[in-house]
Amino acid sequence: MTSQGVWTPEVVADxxxxxxxxxxxxxxxxxxxxxxxxxxxxxxxxxxxKRRTARGxxxxxxxxxxxxxxKQRQMQVDTPSVAWLTDAMELPPATVVPRSxxxxxxxxxxxxxxxxxxxAGPGVTAxxxxxxxxxxxxxxxxxxxxxxxxxxxxPDVIADNNSSSRYVTGSVQVNPDGFDLAxxxxxxxxxxxxxxxxxxxxxxxxxxxxxxxxxxxxxxRGHALQPGWxxxxxxxxxAVPLAPGSHIAAHFSHLGSVVIKAD
Amino acid sequence: MPTGLAGQHDSRTxxxxxxxxxxxxxxxxxxxxxxxxxxxxxxxxxxxxxxIQRAQVVRWIAAGDQVAGYKVGLTSRAMQLQSNVDxxxxxxxxxxxxxxxxxxxxATMFIQPRVEPEVAFVLSRPLRGPGVTIADAVCAIDxxxxxxxxxxxxxxxxxxxxxxxxxxxxxxxxxxxxxxxxSPRAIDLRLAGCVLYRNGEIAATGVGGAVLGSPLxxxxxxxxxxxxxxxxxxAGHVVLTGSMTRATPVAPGDRVSASFAGLGxxxxxxxxxxxxxxx
Numbered sequence: 193m194t195s196q197g198v199w200t201p202e203v204v205a206d207x208x209x210x211x212x213x214x215x216x217x218x219x220x221x222x223x224x225x226x227x228x229x230x231x232x233x234x235x236x237x238x239x240x241x242k243r244r245t246a247r248g249x250x251x252x253x254x255x256x257x258x259x260x261x262x263k264q265r266q267m268q269v270d271t272p273s274v275a276w277l278t279d280a281m282e283l284p285p286a287t288v289v290p291r292s293x294x295x296x297x298x299x300x301x302x303x304x305x306x307x308x309x310x311x312a313g314p315g316v317t318a319x320x321x322x323x324x325x326x327x328x329x330x331x332x333x334x335x336x337x338x339x340x341x342x343x344x345x346x347p348d349v350i351a352d353n354n355s356s357s358r359y360v361t362g363s364v365q366v367n368p369d370g371f372d373l374a375x376x377x378x379x380x381x382x383x384x385x386x387x388x389x390x391x392x393x394x395x396x397x398x399x400x401x402x403x404x405x406x407x408x409x410x411x412x413r414g415h416a417l418q419p420g421w422x423x424x425x426x427x428x429x430x431a432v433p434l435a436p437g438s439h440i441a442a443h444f445s446h447l448g449s450v451v452i453k454a455d
Numbered sequence: 456m457p458t459g460l461a462g463q464h465d466s467r468t469x470x471x472x473x474x475x476x477x478x479x480x481x482x483x484x485x486x487x488x489x490x491x492x493x494x495x496x497x498x499x500x501x502x503x504x505x506x507i508q509r510a511q512v513v514r515w516i517a518a519g520d521q522v523a524g525y526k527v528g529l530t531s532r533a534m535q536l537q538s539n540v541d542x543x544x545x546x547x548x549x550x551x552x553x554x555x556x557x558x559x560x561x562a563t564m565f566i567q568p569r570v571e572p573e574v575a576f577v578l579s580r581p582l583r584g585p586g587v588t589i590a591d592a593v594c595a596i597d598x599x600x601x602x603x604x605x606x607x608x609x610x611x612x613x614x615x616x617x618x619x620x621x622x623x624x625x626x627x628x629x630x631x632x633x634x635x636x637x638s639p640r641a642i643d644l645r646l647a648g649c650v651l652y653r654n655g656e657i658a659a660t661g662v663g664g665a666v667l668g669s670p671l672x673x674x675x676x677x678x679x680x681x682x683x684x685x686x687x688x689x690a691g692h693v694v695l696t697g698s699m700t701r702a703t704p705v706a707p708g709d710r711v712s713a714s715f716a717g718l719g720x721x722x723x724x725x726x727x728x729x730x731x732x733x734x
Binding site: 261385428443 | 716
């Protein structure tokens with residue numbers, strides 16, 4: 193670290209983007225600048241998104257984090273967080289995850305929505321949110337904190353775009369009408385062995401609530417969810433480390449199977 | 456080892472097994488937990504543990520109870536890792552352990568109860584290993600029922616090794632079965648989701664595959680484990696296949712329910728404290 197200096201959203205965003213591109217994790221931002229708060233963190237996240245689009249990436253959706261009671265307790269918060277996804281983060285199905293370009297990736301299975309229409313808060317309910325969903329898919333998100341040892345506070349992780357790194361979606365698209373998201377099951381296997389399981393209820397009781405939360409929170413930040421965007425609704429299980437050469441499979445009740453391999 | 460010494464060893468073990476069974480029976484009767492079996496019987500192995508379990512079942516039968524089925528435990532990878540085993544275990548379900556749905560259960564019936572959501576199989580015909588396949592198992596199932604197992608430990612603070620839990624009837628407590636039977640042909644148990652609620656809040660979620668890859672594997676394991684011991688699973692027996700999620704601890708007044716995709720739901724209400732005091 194150079195100087196204690198003053199932080200700006202631009203300084204912090206660049207520090208984290210450099211950590212990502214150089215595969216060199218950094219220490220906590222709040223450790224260095226204790227006055228770096230939540231508002232600063234979201235401003236930093238938005239600057240990071242502008243940096244990504246300036247270098248040619250396109251925003252393709254959002255992801256939610258901190259959607260499980262366990263993670264919320266761990267971070268001492270009672271609301272989820274929302275971060276940006278760009279086309280550079282999407283990997284093709286049955287893909288090899290370029291682990292060698294990442295720092296310390298972990299994988300988590302998620303229920304994914306594709307929006308058929310714009311969804312703008314405030315005041316979006318779960319029912320209204322589902323009306324905007326054109327398809328439900330299974331997915332695996334690769335998270336990769338830019339902080340050493342995944343050690344961060346809430347403003348740290350939000351500034352770091354919620355540890356977003358890569359994501360894969362499944363090939364089965366299900367119509368959300370009449371589909372019980374709370375009971376949609378997911379069995380997580382690492383190298384052929386069952387390691388965890390969960391249902392959609394693990395995400396705020398129902399992933400529809402996660403979508404509504406995202407629309408309302410983005411409205412506060414001056415954004416709306418756009419038609420065609422994907423929304424990763426939050427980890428169904430704990431994230432599992434993506435070890436070199438490992439295979440990870442998420443088998444869903446109705447959303448097919450999503451499989452990735454680490455290089 | 457000379458046969459005389461071996462015989463002495465066997466009789467010493469038999470005495471220690473019998474004493475362990477007595478201590479566990481006393482824990483049921485007095486509501487005071489026992490110390491871990493292995494503290495006074497450090498050489499006890501898994502077969503001693505099952506002998507201790509059977510000694511208690513024999514006493515329950517002598518008192519008029521009957522075996523109504525079995526439970527399979529330690530079926531999740533997390534539980535097996537925690538217990539440092541690579542096999543499930545089983546316990547006996549006695550008729551007196553079945554509690555009706557929609558009738559409050561006094562939590563004081565238990566020492567330190569926890570609840571687990573499971574799929575129960577009701578058998579339509581006998582099943583006896585070894586050599587029972589998944590196909591045999593499916594054909595022997597009359598119906599599936601959603602179930603809540605109330606697990607409990609007669610060992611203080613759940614300080615259990617594999618030997619302790621097996622000796623303690625695989626930490627069985629009581630069983631509540633839901634009322635809507637479903638055909639095994641109608642459901643993909645491996646990917647069927649389950650949500651466990653405690654007092655209206657989500658306590659845990661999971662799918663059938665968390666149970667040995669599929670709850671059907673619990674039934675074949677049980678039949679193939681009991682067969683060589685001369686035990687047959689009978690028509691009408693209930694088999695609890697193992698928890699789809701981690702267990703949730705419960706207290707007086709709690710309501711616990713589980714919803715299963717394709718199987719409906721089942722719930723249990725524990726009586727509030729004052730109602731228990733009035734008993």
